[in-house]
Amino acid sequence: MSNPWSRWLAANDTHRYQLSRKAGWDAFVNGSPRPDFAVLTLEEMAGLSDAELEDYNAARDVWNTNPPTVRTHQLDAAYRIIEEVMASNHRDSDKLRGSVVIDAEPSLGKTTIATRYAQRFHRTTYRRYGPTTADGHQRLPVAFIPLTAGITLKGLNQKLLEFYQHPAARRGSRTELTSLAIDCVTSCETRLIVIDDLHFIDFAHRNGTEVSNHLKGLANELPVTFIYVGVGLREKQFFDEGMLGEATSYAQTSRRATRCPVVPFRIDNDAGMRAWVMLLTTLERHYKLAAARPGMLTDHARLLHTRTQGRIGSLANILDRACYRAILDGVECINADLLSAVSVDNAALQASIA
Ligand SMILES: Nc1ncnc2c1ncn2[C@@H]1O[C@H](COP(=O)(O)OP(=O)(O)OP(=O)(O)O)[C@@H](O)[C@H]1O
Ligand SMILES: [Mg+2]
Numbered sequence: 001m002s003n004p005w006s007r008w009l010a011a012n013d014t015h016r017y018q019l020s021r022k023a024g025w026d027a028f029v030n031g032s033p034r035p036d037f038a039v040l041t042l043e044e045m046a047g048l049s050d051a052e053l054e055d056y057n058a059a060r061d062v063w064n065t066n067p068p069t070v071r072t073h074q075l076d077a078a079y080r081i082i083e084e085v086m087a088s089n090h091r092d093s094d095k096l097r098g099s100v101v102i103d104a105e106p107s108l109g110k111t112t113i114a115t116r117y118a119q120r121f122h123r124t125t126y127r128r129y130g131p132t133t134a135d136g137h138q139r140l141p142v143a144f145i146p147l148t149a150g151i152t153l154k155g156l157n158q159k160l161l162e163f164y165q166h167p168a169a170r171r172g173s174r175t176e177l178t179s180l181a182i183d184c185v186t187s188c189e190t191r192l193i194v195i196d197d198l199h200f201i202d203f204a205h206r207n208g209t210e211v212s213n214h215l216k217g218l219a220n221e222l223p224v225t226f227i228y229v230g231v232g233l234r235e236k237q238f239f240d241e242g243m244l245g246e247a248t249s250y251a252q253t254s255r256r257a258t259r260c261p262v263v264p265f266r267i268d269n270d271a272g273m274r275a276w277v278m279l280l281t282t283l284e285r286h287y288k289l290a291a292a293r294p295g296m297l298t299d300h301a302r303l304l305h306t307r308t309q310g311r312i313g314s315l316a317n318i319l320d321r322a323c324y325r326a327i328l329d330g331v332e333c334i335n336a337d338l339l340s341a342v343s344v345d346n347a348a349l350q351a352s353i354a
Contacts, residue, residue: 005055008037013062019115019144022165028115029122029142034063039288042332057327060288064323067286069116072312073275074262078102078113081260082227086121089191089225099219099226101198103233104262107313113262114194114229118142121192133189140164140188146196153210157181164188178214185222193218198230203237212238219256234259265310267302276310277301283319289326291333300336307339309351318342 012034017024040048040056048056069075085098102110125141133139143163147156157177161169164184172180185193195215202208219226230238238257265279266272280297287296297304297319308314321342322334331338343349 001051003052003055004037005052005059008035008059009055009062012059020146020159020163022138022140022143022163025122025140025142025144025163029119033068034066037063037288039292040290042290045290060327061324064287064289065320067283067316067319069112070279070282072109072265072279074109074312075113075116078260078262079117081258082117085258086192086225097219097223097225099228099257100260101233101238101257102227102229102260102262103238104231105264105311106231107311108262108264109312110229110231110262111196112312114196114227115144118144118192118194118227125191129189133187135187137187137189141191143185143190143193144196145193147198147200149200150207151200151211152207153214156211156214160184182218182221185218185224190222191224192227193222193224194227194229196229198228198238199232199236200230201236201238216256228257265305265312267305267310273301276305279312279315280304283315287319287323287334289323289332289334291331293333296334300334300339303336303339 015027015031017027017031019025019028037059045053045056082100085100088097091097102114104110119142122142126139129139131139143160145156145159145163147159151159154174154177157174157180158169160181161177161184166180166184168176168180184190201211203212215226215228218224228238230236265276267276277298280301284292284294284297289296304315304318307318318339319334322338325338325342326332326334329338
């Protein structure tokens, strides 16, 4: 039998769209936030049937694990750099545009920054120019291309074509795929291409050099700004294009790309602690727990920082689990015992016991 929460779940369960396909990207860009629902008191929960309680808890799991994107200072700082580089996006097509490289350690919110920025850019472009290009093609202001291990030049072109859901994505020679990819980007008037997980390219290897040269080629040819996202790209010689010593001065990437670092939260100074507490305050308000209270997270700011080293991805993991346990155990609030007891991801665990 249906109840308010099973109906809510039917319409708002976990989104399973694939950002790497135009349909999935479109669903992400245009999706509206989940509608809110009331938190029940413990007495109200006691009055539910087993099935109702199960559905209410399942709805809360979906809600709790999808907090809003918080405007952290890392996000703001990254947006400022991206906006500056995007200003050159207005250059006429005969002039080269710069690119942004979001280069940082794992779990710091790199992908979130790139996708949220691109989402906003997509919406603005649509509002201004409409959904169709002057030539009657579907307008796709953004392409989002996540890479996989050992990506080759052909693989990169295939991924681009897959985003546009081009039927030839799986066929065609290397050169054909390149020209098809260029056609797609041009006819859909794509202006921003986000390439995620760029660290999968080994810039010191022939395949990697080919891919990186190809990206440079595309940047030359297309009126597009690229946002590259990856872990440890400087160390992986992305900027030096895998060259060593003096040869690095020939690396054009280094001149064309603007590096955008993303740092973990630090609490060893007042401003850092304030920013961390602000993040926790925002998140704290989100969770649907019967005994939730203001201060439920901020009272444990230091403990949370030790357990996560100020990494927003590790924080998201630990809070997901704490909420789940708070519901399962019936505590209905996040407290220090829960935060100490739930598991964290492996990297956060290693760092917190080091
Ligand atoms: N600004 C934010 N507000 C709220 N939650 C965030 C924010 N940024 C990141 N997160 C949370 O942290 C998680 C990890 O973020 P994200 O995937 O963007 O990190 P990443 O640096 O790309 O990680 P990886 O190195 O694994 O690719 C997200 O799934 C989300 O839950
Ligand atoms: Mg990522």
